[in-house]
Amino acid sequence: MSDSGESSFLWAYHILPSGEVSRYEPPTAPPAVPDEGFLWLHMQSDAPDSADIMANLAMPAPVIDAITPPETRPRALAVLEGAVVYLRALNHNPDAALDDMVSLRVWMTDRLIVTARRQGRSVQSLADVRKRIEGRQPPLTAPDLLINIIESVADRIHEVVDDIEDTLVACETAEELDRDDREQLAALRRQAASLRRFLAPQRDALEALHRLPDLLTSEQAFDLREESDRMTRYVEELDLARERAIMLQDELRNRIADRQNVRMYVLSMVTAIFLPLSFLTGVFGMNVAGLPGTESPDAFNTLMWWMGGLAAVMLIAMLWRRWL
Numbered sequence: 001m002s003d004s005g006e007s008s009f010l011w012a013y014h015i016l017p018s019g020e021v022s023r024y025e026p027p028t029a030p031p032a033v034p035d036e037g038f039l040w041l042h043m044q045s046d047a048p049d050s051a052d053i054m055a056n057l058a059m060p061a062p063v064i065d066a067i068t069p070p071e072t073r074p075r076a077l078a079v080l081e082g083a084v085v086y087l088r089a090l091n092h093n094p095d096a097a098l099d100d101m102v103s104l105r106v107w108m109t110d111r112l113i114v115t116a117r118r119q120g121r122s123v124q125s126l127a128d129v130r131k132r133i134e135g136r137q138p139p140l141t142a143p144d145l146l147i148n149i150i151e152s153v154a155d156r157i158h159e160v161v162d163d164i165e166d167t168l169v170a171c172e173t174a175e176e177l178d179r180d181d182r183e184q185l186a187a188l189r190r191q192a193a194s195l196r197r198f199l200a201p202q203r204d205a206l207e208a209l210h211r212l213p214d215l216l217t218s219e220q221a222f223d224l225r226e227e228s229d230r231m232t233r234y235v236e237e238l239d240l241a242r243e244r245a246i247m248l249q250d251e252l253r254n255r256i257a258d259r260q261n262v263r264m265y266v267l268s269m270v271t272a273i274f275l276p277l278s279f280l281t282g283v284f285g286m287n288v289a290g291l292p293g294t295e296s297p298d299a300f301n302t303l304m305w306w307m308g309g310l311a312a313v314m315l316i317a318m319l320w321r322r323w324l
């Protein structure tokens with residue numbers, strides 16, 4: 001089920017109303033739009049021959065232009081007799097961040113669905129749909145296939161949102177957070193913000209797709225509405241996750257500040273105790289004539305007892321005043 005290949009054509013399925021499925025892959029040429037059932041063709045939109053393959057499928061020029069731009073944002077719009085849908089899916093490609101979401105472009109009519117992605121940006125959610133088809137569970141209409149794709153994209157997003165939730169719960173219940181936890185919280189905030197950047201417009205795109213006229217049956221419209229509600233819930237959970245991460249970071253900073261304040265306070269008290277002692281040692285350490293006790297063998301012990309007594313009195317006074 002590899003998406004690799006030099007041609008823009010990656011693979012295709014012809015699905016009949018009876019559930020019979022025919023699969024096509026390179027070096028086989030892309031099939032034509034069937035008279036019965038529908039065709040699902042997946043391709044690479046930035047390959048040199050992509051426009052030719054779409055033209056051979058009798059796709060209108062505005063649709064070809066809509067499928068091939070380098071950058072897209074989730075949305076759905078009616079074009080001539082079909083619909084163009086831009087989706088964003090999680091990035092499961094090697095050495096890629098999940099939140100660097102992959103653009104998936106879709107053109108759908110009654111007899112044809114074309115899905116397209118950029119080079120090196122395969123969509124794992126489509127592989128999930130292919131497994132269902134080859135497991136003899138194919139959708140029988142093009143709108144059903146589109147809903148299956150949207151559902152698969154949402155399932156993958158659900159896994160990541162759950163992982164974010166589990167990470168937050170672990171941080172919230174931990175007795176102590178270390179440096180790695182602080183870095184993890186910062187990365188989680190960035191990931192939640194990056195995911196929300198595309199999921200919010202994707203939710204709006206599903207709402208717009210739901211409102212397109214003469215596109216879906218009532219049952220399909222209900223299923224699409226459910227997926228739109230799921231996307232709304234994920235956006236809300238990401239918003240909440242970001243707020244919880246901010247609160248955890250604030251609490252962590254407060255804990256660190258409190259610990260530092262306690263240490264600085266203790267250090268200040270210790271300094272207060274030793275300040276007069278340092279003064280006495282400075283005075284009696286002066287090498288000048290007339291310093292008392294220089295001729296007495298008991299002067300050192302007497303001074304140490306007085307200094308120890310003074311330190312004890314100051315410590316008792318601080319404890320009595322509850323400064324320590």
